[in-house]
Amino acid sequence: MPRPRSLTLDQLALAALAVIDRDGLAGLSMRTVAKELAMSPMGLYRYVADREELEGLVVDRVLGAVDATPPPADTPWQERVETMAGRLRDAVIRHPGAIPLTVVHRHHAAAGLRWSETVLGILAEAGIDDVRRVVALRALHAYVTGAIQLEHLGALSGDGTAVIAALPKDRFPLLAETARTAGGVGPDEEFSGGLRLILRGLAD
Amino acid sequence: MPRPRSLTLDQLALAALAVIDRDGLAGLSMRTVAKELAMSPMGLYRYVADREELEGLVVDRVLGAVDATPPPADTPWQERVETMAGRLRDAVIRHPGAIPLTVVHRHHAAAGLRWSETVLGILAEAGIDDVRRVVALRALHAYVTGAIQLEHLGALSGDGTAVIAALPKDRFPLLAETARTAGGVGPDEEFSGGLRLILRGLAD
DNA sequence: CAGGTAAGCGTACGGCGTATGCTCACCAGC
DNA sequence: GCTGGTGAGCATACGCCGTACGCTTACCTG
Numbered sequence: 001m002p003r004p005r006s007l008t009l010d011q012l013a014l015a016a017l018a019v020i021d022r023d024g025l026a027g028l029s030m031r032t033v034a035k036e037l038a039m040s041p042m043g044l045y046r047y048v049a050d051r052e053e054l055e056g057l058v059v060d061r062v063l064g065a066v067d068a069t070p071p072p073a074d075t076p077w078q079e080r081v082e083t084m085a086g087r088l089r090d091a092v093i094r095h096p097g098a099i100p101l102t103v104v105h106r107h108h109a110a111a112g113l114r115w116s117e118t119v120l121g122i123l124a125e126a127g128i129d130d131v132r133r134v135v136a137l138r139a140l141h142a143y144v145t146g147a148i149q150l151e152h153l154g155a156l157s158g159d160g161t162a163v164i165a166a167l168p169k170d171r172f173p174l175l176a177e178t179a180r181t182a183g184g185v186g187p188d189e190e191f192s193g194g195l196r197l198i199l200r201g202l203a204d
Numbered sequence: 205m206p207r208p209r210s211l212t213l214d215q216l217a218l219a220a221l222a223v224i225d226r227d228g229l230a231g232l233s234m235r236t237v238a239k240e241l242a243m244s245p246m247g248l249y250r251y252v253a254d255r256e257e258l259e260g261l262v263v264d265r266v267l268g269a270v271d272a273t274p275p276p277a278d279t280p281w282q283e284r285v286e287t288m289a290g291r292l293r294d295a296v297i298r299h300p301g302a303i304p305l306t307v308v309h310r311h312h313a314a315a316g317l318r319w320s321e322t323v324l325g326i327l328a329e330a331g332i333d334d335v336r337r338v339v340a341l342r343a344l345h346a347y348v349t350g351a352i353q354l355e356h357l358g359a360l361s362g363d364g365t366a367v368i369a370a371l372p373k374d375r376f377p378l379l380a381e382t383a384r385t386a387g388g389v390g391p392d393e394e395f396s397g398g399l400r401l402i403l404r405g406l407a408d
Numbered sequence: 409c410a411g412g413t414a415a416g417c418g419t420a421c422g423g424c425g426t427a428t429g430c431t432c433a434c435c436a437g438c
Numbered sequence: 439g440c441t442g443g444t445g446a447g448c449a450t451a452c453g454c455c456g457t458a459c460g461c462t463t464a465c466c467t468g
Binding site for chain 1: 412415419
């Protein structure tokens, strides 16, 4: 009977994401999202209970872009896990400003659960039993989450490695050297290099 | 000549940490910290340029508590890295509310650099050359950072595993089973279990 | 065409970070 | 022992924020 809703939740998420992509996470507010939708600030509360719920919608949309279908089963399981990790990283990195949100709200996003289920399937096929599988999944989660954040935070502090390279060599000899060689390692190699450490540790 | 300062930066950090421990990160504001110090809100700006700098002081204090002296060299290098990771985790977890701050400001904290230098020393003694060392250090950082956050976020969502255990078993069979067995694995075992995966992967 | 229902808006409140200019406690020099 | 400069600390104010609350009004059903 009443007036029909003029927006979908996905449009809300899209508008919020547009604000984040344009002005960063600090630019996200109920008011800016409402303005993006040519709507009054309070109108948003007909769709979400509070700001946190809006953030959840954003995360749903970001994580919803990751393909959770199992990679072809004829490739080695390590490679399949790498594929899954890569898909997650690619989707998240497409919206760097939203990274802190994905960390906080990942639990409640259905897409995150689908990703986990697929990864667990790959691990099970690799013959990893349930207790080791729990540890492996959490470790993969922890690594991917942490790596994405470090990658992004390092970037925003304006060549974070440059700061480290300027350290007193007598007190931080290894760190200074490491920072120098770190320049030659790209973020992709770094990510998959670290991931492969876990996978090798997993493979007895 | 002028009036001497009545506070030290460490006292500021301590007051902010007290607020965080008592009221959580959301309770931290220039006003609440000033109140904690029986001072006017603007008085804080004689000590720090802005809120971000105050947060940096907090992180300095939290991370300053980790012992960066190399563990005894007569133990296996894997065990020594585990010791270092455990020290970092213990220090951070002592102030759960400040975890998001440690992630953001870790770069600028001197204590974090000392930790990295010590870990690099252990890796070097293990015969890991510089390119692999860069990858290993970043992977350890990523894992420890991510694991601490997941550990803490899981806790605040009121038994996050309980939510997962209630999933439809037909669509998420492995996840549901995993959540059930996860109950039997404590956070300490989970943390060191994942860490050992990386260390095993590092050891050829 | 009339009525009810809910969509959307306007206003307002308390809190935030912080720019700006004041007061006045302190100490060096006479 | 007084005086004057210096900067510590404070009071006020501005423009944001999230959101509680009550009104208007467009829409669909009968």
